[in-house]
Amino acid sequence: MKVLNISRKQESISNLRTTLLLALKIVFTNHLYICIAAAVFATFWIVFNVFDQLLYFSPVVTFYLPGDAVGEFILANITSALMGILVAMNVYVIRSSRLKVDKSLFSGSALGIATSICAGCSSIGFLAISTFGSFGIVAIDFLTNYQAPLRIISICILLWALYSVQNKVTKPCILNTNNNRDQKRIGIG
Amino acid sequence: MKSTGRLFTFGLRVTAISSLAVLAFFFFTLLLSFHPYSEPLRAFAQTQEIAPLSLTSLIEKGAAYQGSTSAPVTLIDFSDLQCHLCNRFVKATEPQINSTYVQPGKVVFVFLHLPNRGSDSFPAALAAQCANDQGKFWQYHNLLYENQGPIDSGWASRDNLKKFASQISGLDMQKFNSCFDSQKYNTLVDNDVALAHSLGFTQTPSFIIVKNDGSNPQKIEGPQPYPEFRFFIDKELGGV
Numbered sequence: 001m002k003v004l005n006i007s008r009k010q011e012s013i014s015n016l017r018t019t020l021l022l023a024l025k026i027v028f029t030n031h032l033y034i035c036i037a038a039a040v041f042a043t044f045w046i047v048f049n050v051f052d053q054l055l056y057f058s059p060v061v062t063f064y065l066p067g068d069a070v071g072e073f074i075l076a077n078i079t080s081a082l083m084g085i086l087v088a089m090n091v092y093v094i095r096s097s098r099l100k101v102d103k104s105l106f107s108g109s110a111l112g113i114a115t116s117i118c119a120g121c122s123s124i125g126f127l128a129i130s131t132f133g134s135f136g137i138v139a140i141d142f143l144t145n146y147q148a149p150l151r152i153i154s155i156c157i158l159l160w161a162l163y164s165v166q167n168k169v170t171k172p173c174i175l176n177t178n179n180n181r182d183q184k185r186i187g188i189g
Numbered sequence: 190m191k192s193t194g195r196l197f198t199f200g201l202r203v204t205a206i207s208s209l210a211v212l213a214f215f216f217f218t219l220l221l222s223f224h225p226y227s228e229p230l231r232a233f234a235q236t237q238e239i240a241p242l243s244l245t246s247l248i249e250k251g252a253a254y255q256g257s258t259s260a261p262v263t264l265i266d267f268s269d270l271q272c273h274l275c276n277r278f279v280k281a282t283e284p285q286i287n288s289t290y291v292q293p294g295k296v297v298f299v300f301l302h303l304p305n306r307g308s309d310s311f312p313a314a315l316a317a318q319c320a321n322d323q324g325k326f327w328q329y330h331n332l333l334y335e336n337q338g339p340i341d342s343g344w345a346s347r348d349n350l351k352k353f354a355s356q357i358s359g360l361d362m363q364k365f366n367s368c369f370d371s372q373k374y375n376t377l378v379d380n381d382v383a384l385a386h387s388l389g390f391t392q393t394p395s396f397i398i399v400k401n402d403g404s405n406p407q408k409i410e411g412p413q414p415y416p417e418f419r420f421f422i423d424k425e426l427g428g429v
Contacts, residue, residue, distance in 0.1 A: 053274060053411050059421070064414035066281035068273070 016163070023089065023166035033088040041084030048076035075151040082158040089165045241384055243403035247299050251318065251377050253326035255287070256297035261401055262425045264296050264418075267303040267385045269393040270313040270333045271340050278394050278412040279334050285415040290422055297401075300330065302381040303393050307341035312369075314378045316350040319368035320360065328357050398425050 027033050049055035049063065052072055056062045065073055241247075244263045248254060264286065268275040283298075290296035302317075304310030313333060320329035332353050338344030347369075354365045368374070388397065388408075396409040398421045407421045 053277075053413075056413055056417055060416045062414045062416045064281070066277050066412075068277055068280070 019170045020162075020166050023169040024085070026169055027089050027092045030092075033092055036091055037084035037088035039084075040087045041080050044080040044083050045077070048080060049073075052076060071148060072151070075148065075155065078155055079151060079158065082155065082162060086158060086161055086165060089162070089169060093165060093168045241403065242397065242399045242406060244297060244299070244401050246403065247301070250380065251321070251374070252299050252301055252381075253317075253321045253330070254297055254299045255327065256291040257294040258297060259401075260291075260294050260297040262290075262296045262422060263299055263399050263401060263403075264290075264422070265299045265301055265397045265399065267301050267381070267390050267393060267395045267397075269302070269304050269306045269310045270317060270330070271304075271306040271310045271337065271345055272393045273337065273340075274412045275394040276334045276337050279331070282412065282415050282418060286418055286422075289419075295426060296422060300326070301384065302378045303385045303390060303395065304378065304382070305391065305393065309341050309343075309345040311378065312347055312350060313345045314381075315372055315374050316354065316365075316369050318374035318377060319365050320354060320357065322368055322373075323360055323364065325357050325360050329354065329360075332356060398422060400425065 028037070046055065050057075052069060054063060054065060054069055054073065242263070242265065244254075244258060244260075247263070247265070248258070266278075268278075286296070286298070291298050302314040304314045317326060317329050317333070320326050333345070336344060336353065343349070351362075351366060351369065354360055354369075355362055385391075385395065388395075388406075390410075392410060394412055396418075398407040398409065398418075399405060405425065407425060409417060409421060
C-alpha cells in the first residue's frame, strides 16, 4: 500500500513538472510575455530592495548586500521572479479568450498576485516609521521580527497561484459536458 | 457560466484596485519619507541653532565619541541599540568610515541615543551611558550589537544588560549598577531624543554630518552604504 502511494506521489510530481514546463514553454515562446515578466520582475526587485535598504538612488546610485540581508535578498528575488512569471501567465490566460474563465482563476492566480504584493509590507518597516512615527513602530516591530516568515508565506501563496494558472494554460481543451449536452438538446451541437 | 464570468470580472477589478492601492501606498510612503526631513532640517539650519550640534557642546553633554576632537567634520549617529538596521550600519559601513576618516583625524564620530524600537531600548541606552562613565562605551556598544536579538525578546532585559556589562574587563560593576539602577542618564537620553525630534528624526539609524562648530548640517537616513557617506563627508571636508 505504501509503495503504491509513493509511486502515485512520484507520478503526480512528474506530471506537475511536465505540465509546468509545458505551460512556461507555451507562454514564454511569445516575446511579449517575456517582456511583461521582465518588467514586473524589475519593478518588484527595485521596490523590495529600496524598502529593504539595499538600493539607494540619491545622492549616489548604490546597491550593497551586507551579510545580514542575504536571506531577505534571496527571498525578495524569488518573490519578484514568481511575480513576473505569474503576471505574464495571467495576462496570457486573460488574452486567450477561448480559455474557460471561472472563479478558480480569480481565486487561484489573481488573488495570489494581490496577496503577494503584501510581501513588500514586511520590508516597509523603516519607511513606515519615518512616515507614521510611533504608530508605525508598533506595527513595524511585528513586521521586522517576522519578516522572513511573512516572505516565505507569500512565496507559498505565489507557488500555489502558479500551480493554479499553469493548469489554466495547459488544460484549455477540457470540454464542458453540461454545455455540450445543452447545445445538443437545442440542436446546435 | 454568465454569473461566474461576472464574478471573475468583479474579482479581477477588486484585485486590480486593491493591488494598485497597495502599490500606491508603497510609493506614497516612500515619497512622504523623503519629504518631512528636509523641512525641519532646513528650519533648524535657518534658525542658526547650531550650538547643539557643535562637537564641544555634544561632548560637554556627555555624548560618546571616537576620533580626534580637532577633526574638521563631525558625524553624529542617532541609533537604537535594539535596532537591526543600526547593527547593519555598525557591521557594514562604520568600519570603512572609521578607517578612512576617523582614524586619520578627518572626522569625529559621535553617538547619540534615539531609543524608539521597543521598551528595552531606553534601558539599553541608559546602560551604555553608564559604561561611558567609565570610558567603556564603545566596548559595551559593540557587545550589545554582537549579541542583538529580536526587538523586546528579552535579550536586552535589565538583568542581561548588567550581565553584558560584567563581561567588559575593567568595568567597575558596583559603579555601573549604581548608575544604571538610579537611572542617572535619564535626562541625557531624553535630551538626545528631543534633539533628534527637533531635527525631524524618528527613525534609526539617522545621521547628521556637520562641521566641527555644528554648522552646515547634512542629513543621511538609514543604514546607507559607504559611498553615500563618502559623498557627504567629502562634500563637508571640501568646504572646510
